[in-house]
Amino acid sequence: MNLHEYQGKELLKNFGIAVQEGITAENVEDAMAAYKAVTDRTGNEFAVIKAQIHAGGRGKGGGVKVVKGAEKAREAANDIIGMMLKTPQTPGGMEGPGKLVSTILVAEDAYVPDFDSCKEYYMSILTDRGSKCNVIVYSTEGGMDIEAVAEETPHLVHREFIDPMLGLQGFEARKIAFNLGLSGKAFKECTKFVAKLYKAYVSSDASLFEINPLLHTGNDDFVAVDCKVSLDDNALYRHKDLLEMRDTREEDPTEVEAAAVGLNYVQLDGNVGCMVNGAGLAMATMDIIKLSGGDPANFLDVGGTADAARVEQAFRIILRDDKVKAILINIFGGIVRCDRVAQGVIDAYKNMGNINVPIIVRLQGTNADIAKKMIDESGLNVQSATLLKDAAAAVQKVLG
Amino acid sequence: MAVLVHKQSNIIVQGFTGKEGTFHAGQMIEYGTNVVGGVTPGKGGMEHLGKPVFNTVADAVAKANADTSIIFVPPPFAADAIMEAADAGIKVIICITEGIPVQDMVKVRAYIDTKDCRLVGPNCPGVITPGEAKVGIMPGFVFKKGKVGIISKSGTLTYEAADQVVKAGLGITTAIGIGGDPIIGTTTKDAVELLMNDPETEGIIMIGEIGGTMEADAAHWIKAHGTKPVVGFIAGQTAPAGRTMGHAGAIVGGSEDTAEAKMRIMDECGIHVVHSPADIGDTMAKVLSA
Numbered sequence: 001m002n003l004h005e006y007q008g009k010e011l012l013k014n015f016g017i018a019v020q021e022g023i024t025a026e027n028v029e030d031a032m033a034a035y036k037a038v039t040d041r042t043g044n045e046f047a048v049i050k051a052q053i054h055a056g057g058r059g060k061g062g063g064v065k066v067v068k069g070a071e072k073a074r075e076a077a078n079d080i081i082g083m084m085l086k087t088p089q090t091p092g093g094m095e096g097p098g099k100l101v102s103t104i105l106v107a108e109d110a111y112v113p114d115f116d117s118c119k120e121y122y123m124s125i126l127t128d129r130g131s132k133c134n135v136i137v138y139s140t141e142g143g144m145d146i147e148a149v150a151e152e153t154p155h156l157v158h159r160e161f162i163d164p165m166l167g168l169q170g171f172e173a174r175k176i177a178f179n180l181g182l183s184g185k186a187f188k189e190c191t192k193f194v195a196k197l198y199k200a201y202v203s204s205d206a207s208l209f210e211i212n213p214l215l216h217t218g219n220d221d222f223v224a225v226d227c228k229v230s231l232d233d234n235a236l237y238r239h240k241d242l243l244e245m246r247d248t249r250e251e252d253p254t255e256v257e258a259a260a261v262g263l264n265y266v267q268l269d270g271n272v273g274c275m276v277n278g279a280g281l282a283m284a285t286m287d288i289i290k291l292s293g294g295d296p297a298n299f300l301d302v303g304g305t306a307d308a309a310r311v312e313q314a315f316r317i318i319l320r321d322d323k324v325k326a327i328l329i330n331i332f333g334g335i336v337r338c339d340r341v342a343q344g345v346i347d348a349y350k351n352m353g354n355i356n357v358p359i360i361v362r363l364q365g366t367n368a369d370i371a372k373k374m375i376d377e378s379g380l381n382v383q384s385a386t387l388l389k390d391a392a393a394a395v396q397k398v399l400g
Numbered sequence: 401m402a403v404l405v406h407k408q409s410n411i412i413v414q415g416f417t418g419k420e421g422t423f424h425a426g427q428m429i430e431y432g433t434n435v436v437g438g439v440t441p442g443k444g445g446m447e448h449l450g451k452p453v454f455n456t457v458a459d460a461v462a463k464a465n466a467d468t469s470i471i472f473v474p475p476p477f478a479a480d481a482i483m484e485a486a487d488a489g490i491k492v493i494i495c496i497t498e499g500i501p502v503q504d505m506v507k508v509r510a511y512i513d514t515k516d517c518r519l520v521g522p523n524c525p526g527v528i529t530p531g532e533a534k535v536g537i538m539p540g541f542v543f544k545k546g547k548v549g550i551i552s553k554s555g556t557l558t559y560e561a562a563d564q565v566v567k568a569g570l571g572i573t574t575a576i577g578i579g580g581d582p583i584i585g586t587t588t589k590d591a592v593e594l595l596m597n598d599p600e601t602e603g604i605i606m607i608g609e610i611g612g613t614m615e616a617d618a619a620h621w622i623k624a625h626g627t628k629p630v631v632g633f634i635a636g637q638t639a640p641a642g643r644t645m646g647h648a649g650a651i652v653g654g655s656e657d658t659a660e661a662k663m664r665i666m667d668e669c670g671i672h673v674v675h676s677p678a679d680i681g682d683t684m685a686k687v688l689s690a
Contacts, residue, residue, distance in 0.1 A: 089642075127502050129582045129612045129649070132509045164510040205503050234475060234648065235501035264646050268638075279580060279646025280554020280609055283635035284677035287659075290638045291676050299639070301646045332556040332563075334539035364563060366539055388560065388678035 001231045004052045006105045007245045008209075008229035015200035017193065020215070020225045022107030024052065031077035034106035035070060045069050046109035049076040051101040054250040056228060057087035061094070063101065066109060073106070080104050102249065110225055114218030120225075121180055122146050123194075124210040125201045128161070134201065136160040136172075136194065140180055142213040168198040186220040193222040204242060205235030254317060261313050262303055270295025272395060273318035273327040273357075275311070277302050277336060285330045288388065292395040297324050304336060311341070312348035319355065326358050326398045328391060333365030342371035346378045358383070358398045362391035402529040402574040402601075403549070403594045404492055404520070405468060409533055412460045412490075413438040414481045415472035417448050424472065424496075424537050425449055431534040436464040457488035470526060470535050471495040478522060479504035486515040493585070494535050495521035502648075505583040512585065519585025523647065525555035525577035536577060538562075546571015548684055549595035551588060552607035553580045553647065557635060557677065561605055564681025570688065573601045580609070580647025588618040596627055603629045603688050605680060606671070610636035611649045611657050616665045623669035629687045632671040633680055634659040 003011065009019040021041070023034035031049070038047055051063030058064050063085040065076040084098035091097070111118045120142035128135045139157045141149045150157045158179050160172050173191040182190050193214075201209050208230040215223040236243045248256050258265035264279070268286075272294035276282035279301050286296035298321070302314055311329075318327055331341045345361055362385040363371040375384040383398075385391040405411070411428075415421040416438020426449055429435050437452040437460055444455030454460040457469065469490045473481040478497040485493045493512075500522050512519050520527055526536015530543040542559050544566045552558040558577050565572060576591045578584055588608060595601045608615035615634060622630055637659040639645050641652040652658050667673045674683050 127506060127582070132583050133506055164506045202503060205501055207502060232502045234499045235503065237476065238501075266640075266643050266645065268640060270638075276556075278554055278556030279650060280552065280557035280607070280635050281560060283609055283639060283645055283650065284557055284560070284633070286639070287635060287637045288676060288678065296638050299645050332559045334542070334556070334559055335537065365542065365559060388564075392676065392678055 001233055001236065001246055002054045002250070003229040003231065003245055004054065004103070004247065005050065005227060006052055008227040009224065011204060011229060011242070012197075012200055012224055012227060015196050015203070017196045017200065018221060018223045019227070020048075020107050020110040020223055022050070022105040024103050024105050025077065025081075026103050027081065028074060028077050031081070031104060031106055032070065032074060035073040038106055038108050042108045042112070044109070044112050046112050047073055048107045048109055049073065049080055050105040050107055051080050051083070051085050052103040052105055053085055053090070053099045053101055054247070055087045055089040055099060057089050058085065060088060061086040061098065063087065077104060077106070099250075110215055110217070110223050117218035119216040120213035121216060122149070122212045123197065123214045124208065124212070125198065125206070126208045131161050133164050134162045134198075136162065136176065136198065138176055138180065146212065162198065167202070168195060184220070186216060189220055189222050205232045205239060206230065207232045254320065258317055262310065263314055263317070264299075264301040264303070265317060266299040267321070268296050268298050269323065270297045271323050271325045272399070273297045273321070273324040275300050275302055275314045275318065275327065275329045277304065277331050281330065281332060285328060288392045289328060289395060292392045292399070294326070294395055294399050297321055307340065308344035308347040311344035312351055315348050315352060315355070319357070324357060326360065326395065328395055329359065329361045330388070330391060331363050331365075333363065333368060337367045338363040338365055338371035339367040339374060342374040345382065346374065346380065349380050349382065355381070360385060360391055360394045360398065362386065362388065401598050402532065403598050404518070404527045404574060404576065405529050405533040405535045407434065407532040409434055409468045409492070409535070410436045410465045411468045411470065411533065411535055412436060412454075412457070412464065412466040413470050413472065414457065414485065415474070416440050416453060417443055418472060421472035422449065427540070428534050431540045433533045433535060436460070436466055457484045457490060461488045461490065466490060468492040468535065469494065471497055473497060475499040475501070479508045482508050482519060483511050486512045486517045486519075491517050493517055493519045494524070494526050495519065495585070496524060496526055496537060497521075498523040500581070502582060505581065509583055509585070520576065521579040521584060523581040524579030524584075525558055527574065527576050529574045530572050538575070538577070542566070543575060544571045547573060547600065547602040548605060549573050549598065549601040549603070550575040550605045550607070551591040551595070552577055553609050553649070554607065554635065557607055560677065561607055561680045565605065565684060568681040568685040570681070570685060573598060580649050582612065582649040588614040589621045592618045592622060592630070596625065601628065603631065603684055605684060606630055606632045607680075608632070608634045608662060609647065609650050610634070610639050610645065610659050611651045611653070613656060615662045616656065619666045619669035619671055622671060626670070630671045631680060631684045631687060632663070632666045632673050633677055634662045634666075635677065637675070
């Protein structure tokens, strides 16, 4: 689960981490009240208006604006609220439709008054699969795309691997501060920042924290100006407070609906829908569709209990996409009996009345023979197959 | 020989009396697996499915000589169950549970690395040595005894591969479901190494998916040390970047995570890569008869 910037900042603040402060707004009136409160507190007229969507690169699409004065703040808030913001990370990238901005963060300008003496660093924490531990990634080159920094100047990106049994040690935090070239008060503040950030990461069962830029102010304080926070879905049961931050508006409504009935669904943009039991077999089925000359319209794992009700739900979700020209159902019956799935397909088909696209059902495993006979004798516009090869050939045939 | 689980393995079921544990333990016993008991804290002394229930894994080791454990404990308690098994001296721990928090697994990995044991999973279908022991949730009848070892991150795709191998007339030594989570016990490379060293295994099928570098690591090991033919497939050639495809670990983050990149590396390392999952069995048969 991803958090919005403002939610991530709330999380960080709970662990005593200094952040660029701000107030959220969903309309221009509230934005202006927020602007007044923020600038009254800082004593200067600068503010930053930031679109709150789940995607990075917001500045590139005009979703982040630094403003001076109430007039400019109103203009920026008016522009950003309600816009379809395109960033390299929104669906389809800069060529896609963008994402609707319903909330903005009106934030202080943390670089004022001593802009010239501010420095920007990069710091992230993630769980590394290769080393099987948490790693802190950091660089003096903050405020820009870290992938580009890693590509062009790999020696400027440092990594500190943290022993899972011991957690972050003092010498590790000191090493980070030294590698960032710090001394005196800045050195001390940086080690404190790192320690708090690591504690927040582990305590909230995060899978990614990215602070970019991490601001080193003229006063030698450390401030998280932006933050990207992803949380481990499997651990949300022990973080009810964080679970409440979930914003389903940022998710695909069909995927949310599918999840509610126990289907694991991801929308794609091809012409052949598919319904499969098991994630690995579902991906493999998508590959088969591609090799047969089609493009998968979705990923759909129906899970271990593919009964009539669930098959019908899956049909309805797949058929909502009018690009779908055929549906391939691929079930390997283990504990799931194929004849039950076949009955599910037949019942769902009859309940729904008019399914206008050809359906190919491949059933293998427990009671596959009985299932094939049921499908073949049902009189419905459904082709059956037992071998994966035959299913692939059938897909090729219907696509012509 | 086969690997990991055998006729003589003394197997216990953690989470024995729960719904999942009861169902699958019953299936395992029916298959002929040597289940010597189970563990459910607080129910020690009872009998379940005709086998003794113990309060702790240590009791099961002391009283029933348990050396292998299969775990069906719910996600919030599964990490604890793995560590209990490791601490009690269990040698092969197979964790079926899906949905264990990643930070729990980070700790578990560090802990079991200090113990003399092997963890398979979590979020896996288990391990089967046909005709000897089924320690998992797979349909036993699909797996027939033979000479091919199977390694896979996925459940139903393992059954698919096994079915093709059996239909090609080859059969299986041991099939190892390593699991689809980002942090797991036995890696693809570890499993390949086990099967390379098994005298009964003549060929290996390695099924991976998008995300992580485990298949590439295994491929490099095979290039350096391999002595048997390997057929490989990577699921998710059409998966979009940045989306989790069912398994928590199946996500393309960087360019090395893609199916294309993994298949290229596997090919360069001498693995017989198939692009269609329908060709796994036939390719293995061809390679072995060459």
